[in-house]
Amino acid sequence: MKGDIITYDYYGSLYINMTNRCDCHCVFCIRDQDASALGGLWLQEEPTKEAVLEEILAHDLTPYAEIVFCGYGEPTCRADDLFWICDQLHAAGRADLPPIRLNTNGHGGLINHRDITPELAGRLDAVSVSLNGSDQEEYLRLTRPGAGEKGWQAMLDFVRGAAQSVPKVMVSIVDYDKSPQEIEACRKLAEDLGAIFRVRPFAG
Numbered sequence: 001m002k003g004d005i006i007t008y009d010y011y012g013s014l015y016i017n018m019t020n021r022c023d024c025h026c027v028f029c030i031r032d033q034d035a036s037a038l039g040g041l042w043l044q045e046e047p048t049k050e051a052v053l054e055e056i057l058a059h060d061l062t063p064y065a066e067i068v069f070c071g072y073g074e075p076t077c078r079a080d081d082l083f084w085i086c087d088q089l090h091a092a093g094r095a096d097l098p099p100i101r102l103n104t105n106g107h108g109g110l111i112n113h114r115d116i117t118p119e120l121a122g123r124l125d126a127v128s129v130s131l132n133g134s135d136q137e138e139y140l141r142l143t144r145p146g147a148g149e150k151g152w153q154a155m156l157d158f159v160r161g162a163a164q165s166v167p168k169v170m171v172s173i174v175d176y177d178k179s180p181q182e183i184e185a186c187r188k189l190a191e192d193l194g195a196i197f198r199v200r201p202f203a204g
């Protein structure tokens with residue numbers, strides 16, 4: 001819809017905004033904290049996969065470190081469209097195509113009723129999953145998934161699966177109210193799952 005922002009520049013990468021939908025309701029989600037400030041990033045209408053592809057390809061991609069599927073919702077709510085766009089980007093044969101990353105809450109399996117991690121192979125160069133807590137209780141307190149406790153296990157399964165399919169899998173926490181002990185417990189869990197750990201500063 002007119003005014004909707006499908007792509008935007010952020011820290012040297014090209015971010016893709018395909019959906020507002022998400023199965024979580026995180027306590028720190030920017031959508032709750034200042035939705036009015038999101039302007040065109042709060043989509044009035046989801047763009048078609050063709051429109052997303054067209055807009056990405058309209059860019060000179062040379063300056064970008066990565067293409068990042070992120071948005072203000074959960075990109076795997078549109079997993080099939082996401083995979084189609086990745087396939088088309090690779091098929092376009094552009095010499096300026098940078099690595100492609102998915103930022104996700106790791107609930108793609110839950111949302112799509114199938115394990116989507118094998119489908120990441122060859123499409124994505126990196127995946128970053130929000131961990132948010134080192135145990136189920138802390139995770140549920142912060143992310144409040146619609147599916148409740150199943151959200152925790154789904155996220156763990158997704159990280160394990162993605163680590164088998166994608167060259168670089170990162171697990172991140174937002175430094176919202178974490179003690180050093182909790183951060184270390186998150187680091188250990190991430191590494192046990194086969195992922196790289198990183199702490200993101202709280203943007204609230």
Ligand code: SF4
Nearest residue numbers: 022024025026029105
């Ligand atoms: S997973 Fe992301 S988009 Fe969804 S509620 Fe949490 S912070 Fe917001």
